[in-house]
Amino acid sequence: MTASQCGNGNYLPLDTRMQVYAPVRELAGLGLSYRQIQDAVLKAHQVRLSKSTISMWVNGLHEPTGRLNSFRPNPTPELAYVIGVILGDGNLNIHGYNAELILAVTDHDFAEEFSRSLAKILHRERPYKIRWSERKNRWVVQGSSILLYKFLNCDWKSFKKWVEHCDRCRGAFLRAFYDSEGSISRRLVVSNTRRELLRYLQTLLKQANIETTSCA
Ligand SMILES: [Zn+2]
Known part of the structure:
Protein backbone atom coordinates (compact mmCIF):
# COMPACT_ATOMS: atom_id res chain seq x y z
CA MET A 1 0.00 0.00 0.00
CA ASN A 59 -19.71 14.13 4.99
CA GLY A 60 -17.97 17.41 5.55
CA LEU A 61 -15.89 16.13 8.46
CA HIS A 62 -12.71 17.05 6.78
CA GLU A 63 -11.90 19.60 4.14
CA PRO A 64 -8.52 19.78 2.45
CA THR A 65 -7.86 23.40 3.29
CA GLY A 66 -10.98 24.66 4.90
CA ARG A 67 -13.15 26.22 2.29
CA LEU A 68 -13.60 25.38 -1.33
CA ASN A 69 -16.85 26.78 -2.59
CA SER A 70 -18.21 25.52 0.67
CA PHE A 71 -21.73 26.49 1.45
CA ARG A 72 -23.66 26.62 4.70
CA PRO A 73 -27.26 27.70 4.48
CA ASN A 74 -26.94 30.63 6.87
CA PRO A 75 -29.74 33.14 6.40
CA THR A 76 -28.29 36.26 4.82
CA PRO A 77 -29.65 38.89 2.41
CA GLU A 78 -27.21 37.55 -0.19
CA LEU A 79 -28.64 34.05 0.06
CA ALA A 80 -32.18 35.43 -0.10
CA TYR A 81 -31.17 37.35 -3.22
CA VAL A 82 -29.70 34.26 -4.90
CA ILE A 83 -32.82 32.27 -4.02
CA GLY A 84 -34.94 34.98 -5.65
CA VAL A 85 -32.76 35.01 -8.75
CA ILE A 86 -32.83 31.24 -9.14
CA LEU A 87 -36.61 31.19 -8.79
CA GLY A 88 -36.75 33.93 -11.38
CA ASP A 89 -34.25 34.34 -14.18
CA GLY A 90 -31.51 32.05 -13.03
CA ASN A 91 -30.82 28.50 -14.00
CA LEU A 92 -29.46 25.44 -12.29
CA ASN A 93 -27.55 22.96 -14.37
CA ILE A 94 -25.76 19.76 -13.70
CA HIS A 95 -23.37 18.46 -16.24
CA GLY A 96 -20.38 16.27 -15.78
CA TYR A 97 -18.59 17.19 -12.60
CA ASN A 98 -20.18 20.57 -12.40
CA ALA A 99 -23.24 21.82 -10.60
CA GLU A 100 -23.72 25.26 -12.06
CA LEU A 101 -25.70 28.30 -11.16
CA ILE A 102 -26.14 30.51 -14.16
CA LEU A 103 -27.70 33.87 -14.78
CA ALA A 104 -27.90 35.32 -18.30
CA VAL A 105 -29.46 38.78 -18.47
CA THR A 106 -29.40 42.02 -20.44
CA ASP A 107 -29.04 44.19 -17.32
CA HIS A 108 -25.41 44.47 -16.24
CA ASP A 109 -26.30 45.77 -12.76
CA PHE A 110 -28.44 42.72 -12.18
CA ALA A 111 -25.59 40.42 -13.23
CA GLU A 112 -23.27 42.34 -10.91
CA GLU A 113 -25.53 41.99 -7.90
CA PHE A 114 -25.93 38.26 -8.52
CA SER A 115 -22.19 37.86 -8.94
CA ARG A 116 -21.50 39.67 -5.69
CA SER A 117 -24.13 37.75 -3.71
CA LEU A 118 -23.09 34.39 -5.07
CA ALA A 119 -19.44 35.05 -4.23
CA LYS A 120 -20.41 36.08 -0.71
CA ILE A 121 -22.41 32.96 0.09
CA LEU A 122 -19.73 30.73 -1.41
CA HIS A 123 -16.99 32.51 0.55
CA ARG A 124 -15.14 33.71 -2.50
CA GLU A 125 -12.88 36.68 -2.09
CA ARG A 126 -13.90 38.24 -5.38
CA PRO A 127 -17.19 38.47 -7.26
CA TYR A 128 -17.72 36.08 -10.13
CA LYS A 129 -16.69 37.22 -13.56
CA ILE A 130 -19.41 38.81 -15.65
CA ARG A 131 -18.89 37.94 -19.28
CA TRP A 132 -20.70 39.00 -22.39
CA SER A 133 -22.09 36.13 -24.44
CA GLU A 134 -22.51 36.93 -28.12
CA ARG A 135 -24.57 33.82 -28.59
CA LYS A 136 -27.03 34.59 -25.83
CA ASN A 137 -26.77 38.32 -26.36
CA ARG A 138 -26.62 38.65 -22.61
CA TRP A 139 -24.37 39.16 -19.61
CA VAL A 140 -23.58 35.82 -18.05
CA VAL A 141 -22.56 34.98 -14.50
CA GLN A 142 -21.73 31.42 -13.70
CA GLY A 143 -20.85 29.87 -10.36
CA SER A 144 -20.43 26.31 -9.28
CA SER A 145 -21.16 24.51 -6.03
CA ILE A 146 -22.79 21.15 -5.55
CA LEU A 147 -23.85 22.05 -2.02
CA LEU A 148 -25.56 25.25 -3.07
CA TYR A 149 -27.03 23.48 -6.06
CA LYS A 150 -28.58 20.86 -3.81
CA PHE A 151 -29.90 23.52 -1.51
CA LEU A 152 -31.50 25.48 -4.35
CA ASN A 153 -32.82 22.54 -6.32
CA CYS A 154 -35.93 22.33 -4.16
CA ASP A 155 -39.50 23.47 -4.11
CA TRP A 156 -39.68 27.23 -3.52
CA LYS A 157 -41.76 26.73 -0.37
CA SER A 158 -38.79 25.22 1.38
CA PHE A 159 -37.01 28.57 1.11
CA LYS A 160 -39.51 30.52 3.21
CA LYS A 161 -37.41 30.18 6.33
CA TRP A 162 -34.52 31.97 4.61
CA VAL A 163 -36.62 34.48 2.72
CA GLU A 164 -38.53 35.55 5.82
CA HIS A 165 -35.55 35.54 8.15
CA CYS A 166 -35.58 39.31 8.64
CA ASP A 167 -36.51 42.52 6.82
CA ARG A 168 -33.20 42.63 4.99
CA CYS A 169 -33.53 39.05 3.74
CA ARG A 170 -37.11 39.65 2.67
CA GLY A 171 -36.06 42.86 0.95
CA ALA A 172 -33.21 41.15 -0.90
CA PHE A 173 -35.51 38.37 -2.07
CA LEU A 174 -38.07 40.85 -3.38
CA ARG A 175 -35.36 42.89 -5.06
CA ALA A 176 -34.21 39.78 -6.93
CA PHE A 177 -37.72 39.48 -8.29
CA TYR A 178 -37.90 43.11 -9.30
CA ASP A 179 -34.57 42.71 -11.02
CA SER A 180 -35.81 39.78 -13.08
CA GLU A 181 -39.38 40.93 -13.48
CA GLY A 182 -39.61 40.76 -17.26
CA SER A 183 -39.04 37.11 -17.83
CA ILE A 184 -40.80 36.09 -14.64
CA SER A 185 -44.16 37.42 -15.65
CA ARG A 186 -43.88 35.35 -18.81
CA ARG A 187 -43.15 32.18 -16.89
CA LEU A 188 -45.66 32.88 -14.17
CA VAL A 189 -48.57 32.34 -16.49
CA VAL A 190 -47.40 28.84 -17.22
CA SER A 191 -47.84 26.87 -14.04
CA ASN A 192 -49.82 26.77 -10.83
CA THR A 193 -46.64 26.50 -8.85
CA ARG A 194 -45.60 29.79 -10.34
CA ARG A 195 -48.97 31.29 -9.61
CA GLU A 196 -48.62 30.24 -5.98
CA LEU A 197 -45.19 31.76 -5.92
CA LEU A 198 -46.59 35.01 -7.27
CA ARG A 199 -49.22 35.05 -4.53
CA TYR A 200 -46.51 34.49 -1.98
CA LEU A 201 -44.60 37.44 -3.41
CA GLN A 202 -47.67 39.59 -3.09
CA THR A 203 -48.02 38.62 0.55
CA LEU A 204 -44.44 39.60 1.19
CA LEU A 205 -44.92 42.86 -0.64
CA LYS A 206 -48.01 43.59 1.39
CA GLN A 207 -46.09 42.93 4.57
CA ALA A 208 -43.57 45.43 3.33
CA ASN A 209 -46.43 47.85 2.65
CA ILE A 210 -45.92 47.96 -1.05
CA GLU A 211 -48.98 48.20 -3.23
CA THR A 212 -49.33 45.52 -5.88
CA THR A 213 -51.69 44.96 -8.72
CA SER A 214 -53.68 41.74 -8.63
CA CYS A 215 -52.26 38.63 -10.23
CA ALA A 216 -53.83 36.30 -12.72
ZN1 LIG B 1 -32.07 38.00 7.49
Whole structure:
Protein backbone atom coordinates (compact mmCIF):
# COMPACT_ATOMS: atom_id res chain seq x y z
CA MET A 1 0.00 0.00 0.00
CA THR A 2 1.46 3.35 -0.96
CA ALA A 3 1.08 6.46 1.12
CA SER A 4 -1.64 7.80 -1.11
CA GLN A 5 -3.71 4.67 -0.74
CA CYS A 6 -4.10 4.77 3.00
CA GLY A 7 -5.04 7.10 5.78
CA ASN A 8 -7.30 10.07 5.49
CA GLY A 9 -5.88 11.69 2.41
CA ASN A 10 -3.52 13.97 4.27
CA TYR A 11 -0.65 12.04 2.75
CA LEU A 12 -1.50 13.50 -0.61
CA PRO A 13 0.13 16.78 -1.55
CA LEU A 14 -2.12 19.73 -0.83
CA ASP A 15 -2.53 20.74 -4.46
CA THR A 16 -3.62 17.19 -5.31
CA ARG A 17 -6.17 17.21 -2.52
CA MET A 18 -7.39 20.60 -3.70
CA GLN A 19 -7.70 19.32 -7.21
CA VAL A 20 -9.82 16.29 -6.38
CA TYR A 21 -11.81 17.52 -3.41
CA ALA A 22 -14.46 19.42 -5.37
CA PRO A 23 -14.98 16.62 -7.92
CA VAL A 24 -15.39 14.12 -5.06
CA ARG A 25 -18.07 16.24 -3.40
CA GLU A 26 -19.78 16.83 -6.70
CA LEU A 27 -19.80 13.18 -7.70
CA ALA A 28 -21.21 12.28 -4.31
CA GLY A 29 -23.89 14.89 -4.85
CA LEU A 30 -24.82 13.11 -8.05
CA GLY A 31 -25.41 9.96 -6.06
CA LEU A 32 -22.33 7.96 -7.00
CA SER A 33 -21.09 5.34 -4.55
CA TYR A 34 -17.68 5.74 -2.87
CA ARG A 35 -16.41 2.98 -5.10
CA GLN A 36 -17.62 4.76 -8.23
CA ILE A 37 -16.13 8.04 -7.02
CA GLN A 38 -12.85 6.28 -6.33
CA ASP A 39 -12.78 4.90 -9.88
CA ALA A 40 -13.81 8.19 -11.48
CA VAL A 41 -11.15 10.19 -9.62
CA LEU A 42 -8.49 7.63 -10.44
CA LYS A 43 -9.42 7.73 -14.08
CA ALA A 44 -9.71 11.49 -14.41
CA HIS A 45 -6.93 12.62 -12.06
CA GLN A 46 -4.72 9.55 -11.60
CA VAL A 47 -5.19 9.86 -7.86
CA ARG A 48 -6.23 6.94 -5.70
CA LEU A 49 -8.29 7.96 -2.71
CA SER A 50 -9.27 5.70 0.13
CA LYS A 51 -12.95 5.25 0.77
CA SER A 52 -12.48 6.70 4.24
CA THR A 53 -11.07 9.90 2.73
CA ILE A 54 -13.98 10.09 0.34
CA SER A 55 -16.39 9.48 3.18
CA MET A 56 -14.86 12.22 5.33
CA TRP A 57 -14.89 14.74 2.52
CA VAL A 58 -18.40 13.89 1.47
CA ASN A 59 -19.71 14.13 4.99
CA GLY A 60 -17.97 17.41 5.55
CA LEU A 61 -15.89 16.13 8.46
CA HIS A 62 -12.71 17.05 6.78
CA GLU A 63 -11.90 19.60 4.14
CA PRO A 64 -8.52 19.78 2.45
CA THR A 65 -7.86 23.40 3.29
CA GLY A 66 -10.98 24.66 4.90
CA ARG A 67 -13.15 26.22 2.29
CA LEU A 68 -13.60 25.38 -1.33
CA ASN A 69 -16.85 26.78 -2.59
CA SER A 70 -18.21 25.52 0.67
CA PHE A 71 -21.73 26.49 1.45
CA ARG A 72 -23.66 26.62 4.70
CA PRO A 73 -27.26 27.70 4.48
CA ASN A 74 -26.94 30.63 6.87
CA PRO A 75 -29.74 33.14 6.40
CA THR A 76 -28.29 36.26 4.82
CA PRO A 77 -29.65 38.89 2.41
CA GLU A 78 -27.21 37.55 -0.19
CA LEU A 79 -28.64 34.05 0.06
CA ALA A 80 -32.18 35.43 -0.10
CA TYR A 81 -31.17 37.35 -3.22
CA VAL A 82 -29.70 34.26 -4.90
CA ILE A 83 -32.82 32.27 -4.02
CA GLY A 84 -34.94 34.98 -5.65
CA VAL A 85 -32.76 35.01 -8.75
CA ILE A 86 -32.83 31.24 -9.14
CA LEU A 87 -36.61 31.19 -8.79
CA GLY A 88 -36.75 33.93 -11.38
CA ASP A 89 -34.25 34.34 -14.18
CA GLY A 90 -31.51 32.05 -13.03
CA ASN A 91 -30.82 28.50 -14.00
CA LEU A 92 -29.46 25.44 -12.29
CA ASN A 93 -27.55 22.96 -14.37
CA ILE A 94 -25.76 19.76 -13.70
CA HIS A 95 -23.37 18.46 -16.24
CA GLY A 96 -20.38 16.27 -15.78
CA TYR A 97 -18.59 17.19 -12.60
CA ASN A 98 -20.18 20.57 -12.40
CA ALA A 99 -23.24 21.82 -10.60
CA GLU A 100 -23.72 25.26 -12.06
CA LEU A 101 -25.70 28.30 -11.16
CA ILE A 102 -26.14 30.51 -14.16
CA LEU A 103 -27.70 33.87 -14.78
CA ALA A 104 -27.90 35.32 -18.30
CA VAL A 105 -29.46 38.78 -18.47
CA THR A 106 -29.40 42.02 -20.44
CA ASP A 107 -29.04 44.19 -17.32
CA HIS A 108 -25.41 44.47 -16.24
CA ASP A 109 -26.30 45.77 -12.76
CA PHE A 110 -28.44 42.72 -12.18
CA ALA A 111 -25.59 40.42 -13.23
CA GLU A 112 -23.27 42.34 -10.91
CA GLU A 113 -25.53 41.99 -7.90
CA PHE A 114 -25.93 38.26 -8.52
CA SER A 115 -22.19 37.86 -8.94
CA ARG A 116 -21.50 39.67 -5.69
CA SER A 117 -24.13 37.75 -3.71
CA LEU A 118 -23.09 34.39 -5.07
CA ALA A 119 -19.44 35.05 -4.23
CA LYS A 120 -20.41 36.08 -0.71
CA ILE A 121 -22.41 32.96 0.09
CA LEU A 122 -19.73 30.73 -1.41
CA HIS A 123 -16.99 32.51 0.55
CA ARG A 124 -15.14 33.71 -2.50
CA GLU A 125 -12.88 36.68 -2.09
CA ARG A 126 -13.90 38.24 -5.38
CA PRO A 127 -17.19 38.47 -7.26
CA TYR A 128 -17.72 36.08 -10.13
CA LYS A 129 -16.69 37.22 -13.56
CA ILE A 130 -19.41 38.81 -15.65
CA ARG A 131 -18.89 37.94 -19.28
CA TRP A 132 -20.70 39.00 -22.39
CA SER A 133 -22.09 36.13 -24.44
CA GLU A 134 -22.51 36.93 -28.12
CA ARG A 135 -24.57 33.82 -28.59
CA LYS A 136 -27.03 34.59 -25.83
CA ASN A 137 -26.77 38.32 -26.36
CA ARG A 138 -26.62 38.65 -22.61
CA TRP A 139 -24.37 39.16 -19.61
CA VAL A 140 -23.58 35.82 -18.05
CA VAL A 141 -22.56 34.98 -14.50
CA GLN A 142 -21.73 31.42 -13.70
CA GLY A 143 -20.85 29.87 -10.36
CA SER A 144 -20.43 26.31 -9.28
CA SER A 145 -21.16 24.51 -6.03
CA ILE A 146 -22.79 21.15 -5.55
CA LEU A 147 -23.85 22.05 -2.02
CA LEU A 148 -25.56 25.25 -3.07
CA TYR A 149 -27.03 23.48 -6.06
CA LYS A 150 -28.58 20.86 -3.81
CA PHE A 151 -29.90 23.52 -1.51
CA LEU A 152 -31.50 25.48 -4.35
CA ASN A 153 -32.82 22.54 -6.32
CA CYS A 154 -35.93 22.33 -4.16
CA ASP A 155 -39.50 23.47 -4.11
CA TRP A 156 -39.68 27.23 -3.52
CA LYS A 157 -41.76 26.73 -0.37
CA SER A 158 -38.79 25.22 1.38
CA PHE A 159 -37.01 28.57 1.11
CA LYS A 160 -39.51 30.52 3.21
CA LYS A 161 -37.41 30.18 6.33
CA TRP A 162 -34.52 31.97 4.61
CA VAL A 163 -36.62 34.48 2.72
CA GLU A 164 -38.53 35.55 5.82
CA HIS A 165 -35.55 35.54 8.15
CA CYS A 166 -35.58 39.31 8.64
CA ASP A 167 -36.51 42.52 6.82
CA ARG A 168 -33.20 42.63 4.99
CA CYS A 169 -33.53 39.05 3.74
CA ARG A 170 -37.11 39.65 2.67
CA GLY A 171 -36.06 42.86 0.95
CA ALA A 172 -33.21 41.15 -0.90
CA PHE A 173 -35.51 38.37 -2.07
CA LEU A 174 -38.07 40.85 -3.38
CA ARG A 175 -35.36 42.89 -5.06
CA ALA A 176 -34.21 39.78 -6.93
CA PHE A 177 -37.72 39.48 -8.29
CA TYR A 178 -37.90 43.11 -9.30
CA ASP A 179 -34.57 42.71 -11.02
CA SER A 180 -35.81 39.78 -13.08
CA GLU A 181 -39.38 40.93 -13.48
CA GLY A 182 -39.61 40.76 -17.26
CA SER A 183 -39.04 37.11 -17.83
CA ILE A 184 -40.80 36.09 -14.64
CA SER A 185 -44.16 37.42 -15.65
CA ARG A 186 -43.88 35.35 -18.81
CA ARG A 187 -43.15 32.18 -16.89
CA LEU A 188 -45.66 32.88 -14.17
CA VAL A 189 -48.57 32.34 -16.49
CA VAL A 190 -47.40 28.84 -17.22
CA SER A 191 -47.84 26.87 -14.04
CA ASN A 192 -49.82 26.77 -10.83
CA THR A 193 -46.64 26.50 -8.85
CA ARG A 194 -45.60 29.79 -10.34
CA ARG A 195 -48.97 31.29 -9.61
CA GLU A 196 -48.62 30.24 -5.98
CA LEU A 197 -45.19 31.76 -5.92
CA LEU A 198 -46.59 35.01 -7.27
CA ARG A 199 -49.22 35.05 -4.53
CA TYR A 200 -46.51 34.49 -1.98
CA LEU A 201 -44.60 37.44 -3.41
CA GLN A 202 -47.67 39.59 -3.09
CA THR A 203 -48.02 38.62 0.55
CA LEU A 204 -44.44 39.60 1.19
CA LEU A 205 -44.92 42.86 -0.64
CA LYS A 206 -48.01 43.59 1.39
CA GLN A 207 -46.09 42.93 4.57
CA ALA A 208 -43.57 45.43 3.33
CA ASN A 209 -46.43 47.85 2.65
CA ILE A 210 -45.92 47.96 -1.05
CA GLU A 211 -48.98 48.20 -3.23
CA THR A 212 -49.33 45.52 -5.88
CA THR A 213 -51.69 44.96 -8.72
CA SER A 214 -53.68 41.74 -8.63
CA CYS A 215 -52.26 38.63 -10.23
CA ALA A 216 -53.83 36.30 -12.72
ZN1 LIG B 1 -32.07 38.00 7.49
